[in-house]
Amino acid sequence: MTKKETLDFLSSGTMTAKVSTASLTGKPHVAPVWFVIDVDYNKPVNDLVIIFTTFNKSLKAKHLLLNPQICLCIDDQKPPYSFVIINGIVEIDSSPTKVDLLSYTTRIAERYMGKENAELYGKRNAVSGELIIKIRPIKIIAQKNVSD
Amino acid sequence: MTKKETLDFLSSGTMTAKVSTASLTGKPHVAPVWFVIDVDYNKPVNDLVIIFTTFNKSLKAKHLLLNPQICLCIDDQKPPYSFVIINGIVEIDSSPTKVDLLSYTTRIAERYMGKENAELYGKRNAVSGELIIKIRPIKIIAQKNVSD
Numbered sequence: 001m002t003k004k005e006t007l008d009f010l011s012s013g014t015m016t017a018k019v020s021t022a023s024l025t026g027k028p029h030v031a032p033v034w035f036v037i038d039v040d041y042n043k044p045v046n047d048l049v050i051i052f053t054t055f056n057k058s059l060k061a062k063h064l065l066l067n068p069q070i071c072l073c074i075d076d077q078k079p080p081y082s083f084v085i086i087n088g089i090v091e092i093d094s095s096p097t098k099v100d101l102l103s104y105t106t107r108i109a110e111r112y113m114g115k116e117n118a119e120l121y122g123k124r125n126a127v128s129g130e131l132i133i134k135i136r137p138i139k140i141i142a143q144k145n146v147s148d
Numbered sequence: 149m150t151k152k153e154t155l156d157f158l159s160s161g162t163m164t165a166k167v168s169t170a171s172l173t174g175k176p177h178v179a180p181v182w183f184v185i186d187v188d189y190n191k192p193v194n195d196l197v198i199i200f201t202t203f204n205k206s207l208k209a210k211h212l213l214l215n216p217q218i219c220l221c222i223d224d225q226k227p228p229y230s231f232v233i234i235n236g237i238v239e240i241d242s243s244p245t246k247v248d249l250l251s252y253t254t255r256i257a258e259r260y261m262g263k264e265n266a267e268l269y270g271k272r273n274a275v276s277g278e279l280i281i282k283i284r285p286i287k288i289i290a291q292k293n294v295s296d
Contacts, residue, residue, distance in 0.1 A: 020178035
C-alpha cells in the first residue's frame, strides 16, 4: 500500500485492531480493540499515532505496564484480503483526566457505534481505571489484495 | 457464546485468525492467517483443533519453533461485535508429506477463496518449507454482541 492507502485503511470503517502483547517470559496475548489514529497526511507514515483505551486490570494492560512492546494487526477479512501490521512501543497515561479520557472514548465510540451513539458509549467506556494507550509506530507492514 | 455458537463462529465465513506469538524475551507479533478447524460437536469445546500453515521463514514460524505458546483472536468487526480468543500450545509438523500439506492448503483455500478456486490456491500454498501448525485450546474466551 502507498502511504495514503495505509492511512485510509487504518481510519475507515469499523475494523478493530488486534493488539498483541507479551509477558517478559514470552507468553503471548491478543485481543480486539476499538481505536482511532491521529495523522497528518503530509508527514511520514511513521508519525501517525494510534490510540485506544483499556481497563487497568485487563491482561493487555498488565502486560503493557511491564513490557511496553506491542504489535497490532488490522485486516480486511474478505477477498482479496488486505492487512496492516504495526510494531511499536506504548506510551501509557495511567491516570488520565476525565476530560481527556471522555474525549478519546467518545471519538472512538463515534467510529465504532456511529455519531448517534457516540455520547452514550463514550460515557460508558470512560470509567475510572481506564488507561489511554498511545502508540507511535516503529515498523509498518501494509499489504493489499494478498490473494490476487 | 454457547459451545455451538463458538464452533459455528469459528467455522463460518472468511474471518481470519490473528495469530499472536512471542519471542522468549517477550517481543510480541501478530499476523492474520487462514485456518480451518477439526471439530466434533458432541465433544467438549476444548477438543477442537485449529489448523493453519505458515512458511518456515515467517516471524511467527521462527517464534513458534522456539516458543510453542500461541494466542489467537477471531472477531466479527461489525456491530454488535463478537470475538473468540484462544490460548494454546502448537504442535508443528515441520516436514509434512506433500499429500498432507496439499490436503490442508486446499481445504483452507476452499474456505477463503471458494470451492472454484480451492485447487489453484491449495497448490499455490503447498510449497516446500511450509509448516502445518495445529493447536488444541487450553483456554477459550467467547463473547457475543459486546456492544449490546
